Amino acid sequence: MLLHVPQVFTRDEVRRIRQALEEADWQDGRITAGYQSAQTKHNLQLAEDDPLAREISEAMLARLWQHPLFMSAALPHKVFPPLFNCYTAGGHFGFHVDNAVRQVRNSAERVRTDLSSTLFFSDPDEYDGGELVIEDTYGSQRIKLPAGDLVLYPSTSIHKVEPVTRGARFASFFWTQSLVREDAQRALLFEMDQAIQSLTRDVPDHPALVRLTGNYPSLLRRWVAV
Ligand code: NI
16 A cells, blocks of 8 residues: 655755755765665665654654554554655666665664655755655556655555756655554555544444444554554
């Protein structure tokens, strides 16, 4: 399941984060690439222990943990600390699949990558190219979202970032280990949660709603695997 989560940050917040990112200490993006993806990765990245990266990523995760759409779709157990990248001057990242497990720097913690997320910090009209292309069950999706918006997709998807031929594309990306490992089960729970929420709005007194609502935690309990 591929999901667009709008307005994780407001326009004003995005503007302030962007200003800070433009003056950040950018390094070669191959620092976090595996052997194979290092061959096709051409971008800039902030170091994992960069203080600015840590500050923004904490704000991002705090925001996402309160975001009903993200929580319902991702059912997060834990997250690999968000990384930040910048594509400019032809920068791109060829087709690849993300590593299955990531080791958190200076920690024994490991995160299974069930879901990948990209949060855009540049608006589509600020750069040419730079689409995130995701090979989905339903074909190829070309993603280029407003600054402040996030796309969530299964980490098993093959994906790439097209060359940026004008301007700069700032973004953050991170991986989530979900409480529910299988994408199909997670998608079903998400659909059910969304349906329950709309029935709760439209027919709050219907007696069947209590039974239906009760099925959600029963299914979740059955499928939680961390
Ligand atoms: Ni990737």
